[in-house]
Amino acid sequence: MIRIADIILSLLTIIILSPLFLIVIIILAITGDGEIFYRQKRVGLRGELFGVFKFATMAKNSEKTGTGLITIKGDPRVFPFGRFLRKTKINEFPQIFNILIGDMSFVGPRPQVPPHFEAFREHVKKELIKIKPGLTGIGSIVFRDEEGILEKNKSLTYEECYSNVIAPYKGELELWYLKKKSFGLYLTLIFVTAWVVVFSDSKIFLKLFNDLPQPPVEINI
Numbered sequence: 001m002i003r004i005a006d007i008i009l010s011l012l013t014i015i016i017l018s019p020l021f022l023i024v025i026i027i028l029a030i031t032g033d034g035e036i037f038y039r040q041k042r043v044g045l046r047g048e049l050f051g052v053f054k055f056a057t058m059a060k061n062s063e064k065t066g067t068g069l070i071t072i073k074g075d076p077r078v079f080p081f082g083r084f085l086r087k088t089k090i091n092e093f094p095q096i097f098n099i100l101i102g103d104m105s106f107v108g109p110r111p112q113v114p115p116h117f118e119a120f121r122e123h124v125k126k127e128l129i130k131i132k133p134g135l136t137g138i139g140s141i142v143f144r145d146e147e148g149i150l151e152k153n154k155s156l157t158y159e160e161c162y163s164n165v166i167a168p169y170k171g172e173l174e175l176w177y178l179k180k181k182s183f184g185l186y187l188t189l190i191f192v193t194a195w196v197v198v199f200s201d202s203k204i205f206l207k208l209f210n211d212l213p214q215p216p217v218e219i220n221i
Contacts, residue, residue: 001183002105010100017093024055024090031081033059037094042111047129050103052111053094057082069113070158073147089144089197095135107186108134109174119163124171127178136193138212139173141205142221144196153218165218172213 028036035056042052058077063069071078071086078086085091098104104111111133117125134140143149146166153161177185192205206212206221215221 002107002186003102005183005186006099006105009106010096013096014100017096020090021093024085027081028056032056032079035060040113042133043114043117043129044103044111045129045132049114050098050111052104053097055085055091055094057085057091069115070150070162071147073151075147092135099135103132105132105134105186106136107177107189108132108137109177110134110137110140116162116167119167120171121168124175127175128171131178131181137174137189138177138205138209139170141189141192141196142173142212142215143170144200149219161218165216169213169215169219176211176213 025036033056038054038056038058039051040054041049044050057079058071058075059079082091095104099106108131109128112120117128120128143166149166150158150161153165156164177189188208192208195204196202203221
């Protein structure tokens with residue numbers, strides 16, 4: 001049922017968003033660094049690597065400079081138009097094609113780059129590779145301002161904050177989804193994602209999901 005819904009929704013989304021895609025492509029061609037799309041290796045089903053599609057928002061080879069794989073608030077590597085794409089999550093829209101070809105689902109754990117996947121605890125990693133990663137999910141909703149969380153915890157380096165604070169809690173959130181996975185939850189999380197994109201300060205997910213794992217003190221949701 002979920003795979004059928006993924007195919008239908010991805011085809012409809014591509015048709016509906018095609019004018020927006022064209023506008024973004026033209027602007028990036030004019031203002032960017034020569035790249036329109038960015039493909040990054042992520043960990044997927046069965047632990048296999050696949051290329052996740054995004055609109056390019058940063059200079060080429062940015063992963064080898066600055067804070068590496070972690071993007072911080074006000075990161076100078078991000079283009080001005082790229083900041084808009086990241087804030088609105090439009091940069092993630094090309095992953096619709098990953099969904100259509102079967103690499104991803106609309107809902108599931110966010111696919112991680114290998115070093116960040118290794119930051120999860122062993123029992124979490126074993127469960128995550130049993131399911132397709134998602135364009136959105138409970139982890140994506142709770143951590144939609146991950147850059148802000150990194151910025152607030154200044155007593156830790158960015159890598160320490162990700163590995164010791166963000167990854168453990170994100171892992172528990174993803175396990176929560178795996179235990180409760182259903183078509184109804186799939187639809188609910190798509191609705192909640194759309195809601196928090198429009199109303200960025202909304203905590204609607206706390207009202208709908210009152211049994212989420214408790215966050216550590218360093219994370220205020």
